[in-house]
Amino acid sequence: xxxxxxxxxxxxxxxxxxxxxxxxxxxxxxxxxxxxxxxxxxxxxxxxxxxxxxxxxxxxxxxxxxxxxxxxxxxxxxxxxxxxxxxxxxxxxxxxxxxxxxxxxxxxxxxxxxxxxxxxxxxxxxxxxxxxxxxxxxxxxxxxxxxxxxxxxxxxxxxxxxxxxxxxxxxxxxxxxxxxxxxxxxxxxxxxxxxxxxxxxxxxxxxxxxx
Amino acid sequence: xxxxxxxxxxxxxxxxxxxxxxxxxxxxxxxxxxxxxxxxxxxxxxxxxxxxxxxxxxxxxxxxxxxxxxxxxxxxxxxxxxxxxxxxxxxxxxxxxxxxxxxxxxxxxxxxxxxxxxxxxxxxxxxxxxxxxxxxxxxxxxxxxxxxxxxxxxxxxxxxxxxxxxxxxxxxxxxxxxxxxxxxxxxxxxxxxxxxxxxxxxxxxxxxxxx
Numbered sequence: 228x229x230x231x232x233x234x235x236x237x238x239x240x241x242x243x244x245x246x247x248x249x250x251x252x253x254x255x256x257x258x259x260x261x262x263x264x265x266x267x268x269x270x271x272x273x274x275x276x277x278x279x280x281x282x283x284x285x286x287x288x289x290x291x292x293x294x295x296x297x298x299x300x301x302x303x304x305x306x307x308x309x310x311x312x313x314x315x316x317x318x319x320x321x322x323x324x325x326x327x328x329x330x331x332x333x334x335x336x337x338x339x340x341x342x343x344x345x346x347x348x349x350x351x352x353x354x355x356x357x358x359x360x361x362x363x364x365x366x367x368x369x370x371x372x373x374x375x376x377x378x379x380x381x382x383x384x385x386x387x388x389x390x391x392x393x394x395x396x397x398x399x400x401x402x403x404x405x406x407x408x409x410x411x412x413x414x415x416x417x418x419x420x421x422x423x424x425x426x427x428x429x430x431x432x433x434x435x436x437x438x
Numbered sequence: 439x440x441x442x443x444x445x446x447x448x449x450x451x452x453x454x455x456x457x458x459x460x461x462x463x464x465x466x467x468x469x470x471x472x473x474x475x476x477x478x479x480x481x482x483x484x485x486x487x488x489x490x491x492x493x494x495x496x497x498x499x500x501x502x503x504x505x506x507x508x509x510x511x512x513x514x515x516x517x518x519x520x521x522x523x524x525x526x527x528x529x530x531x532x533x534x535x536x537x538x539x540x541x542x543x544x545x546x547x548x549x550x551x552x553x554x555x556x557x558x559x560x561x562x563x564x565x566x567x568x569x570x571x572x573x574x575x576x577x578x579x580x581x582x583x584x585x586x587x588x589x590x591x592x593x594x595x596x597x598x599x600x601x602x603x604x605x606x607x608x609x610x611x612x613x614x615x616x617x618x619x620x621x622x623x624x625x626x627x628x629x630x631x632x633x634x635x636x637x638x639x640x641x642x643x644x645x646x647x648x649x
Contacts (some may be wrong), residue, residue: 236494239487269488275450276487290449318466
């Protein structure tokens with residue numbers, strides 16, 4: 228039989244290999260590191276891992292992660308709870324928040340409809356979404372699913388469901404990314420940038436001021 | 439203040455970010471995965487991590503990892519303990535063993551001499567190496583440090599130290615990797631492949647047999 232690492236080390240390598248994005252070599256490197264790292268670093272990681280499992284759960288309202296009863300966004304009275312942004316994943320909330328351009332609340336679907344991967348609408352976090360929409364307190368829904376085939380299909384599916392409720396539905400804009408280059412833009416993005424073009428209004432009083 | 443994840447989640451992300459080869463995005467992805475993974479998978483990982491720290495240590499003879507008093511190679515009576523292979527890291531032992539071409543024992547240096555990184559000989563696992571060499575039971579040392587500037591320097595440094603003991607010293611061969619292509623070989627490797635060329639002896643009785 229080929230030489231093998233001691234069983235506990237082999238076990239750690241195989242547990243690390245199960246994590247997404249870690250191949251066998253990366254898992255081995257990590258295991259070696261964790262084995263020889265300062266005692267407190269390994270203990271801190273183990274403690275952080277179990278603390279997360281103990282205290283963090285999904286917000287029952289929106290699906291964001293929280294260690295309180297509701298997430299800090301849902302429980303913030305300063306946010307406009309009539310403006311609902313639908314995202315695929317919790318990580319998307321951070322991206323949205325970083326823009327500082329949105330002061331509404333969120334709903335996390337936990338994915339997107341993808342028939343090829345066997346993910347239908349029943350796998351998404353839609354029950355509480357239905358309740359929120361029917362409460363009569365939402366005036367606009369912004370579809371911020373990803374600009375992918377699955378994200379578009381999900382946005383369309385939800386829009387059809389929401390339409391009869393008489394709530395305004397919008398979709399985040401497609402177009403050229405800031406700092407992008409037309410020469411390198413893919414044709415689908417550029418086509419959407421053209422069809423979604425916005426009128427430039429030069430105001431009468433915006434001429435350079437005289438000194 | 440910008441929106442932040444719940445403190446325990448933030449803590450796990452920051453602990454994961456400290457691991458080698460994991461950037462902030464990868465750490466976040468892993469933390470999300472660990473938070474939502476099946477309960478037993480997170481528990482298995484935490485348990486594997488603490489089991490490794492509890493039971494795996496360096497073999498006091500060679501520096502390999504072991505969960506016993508000595509590592510399974512040092513304690514194997516079927517191995518030739520007079521043939522000592524010096525490697526930089528524990529992972530190199532697995533590579534050597536995979537060849538099934540070596541039946542001696544190992545000594546793990548725990549790195550290579552690298553003045554630029556401030557790693558001098560005093561940082562390497564040399565104390566027990568000296569004891570092993572002076573025991574009079576080693577007849578040959580194979581230098582299997584990496585074919586890098588640091589590995590070569592380390593091999594040369596050790597060879598100078600070992601020479602006076604009258605022990606045979608060898609170095610693993612440099613040359614073209616199997617399946618390689620001369621057109622893509624770097625000149626340093628090819629130069630070493632030429633200077634290290636081996637004579638081909640065609641035996642008299644190796645002519646094609648008559649049918």
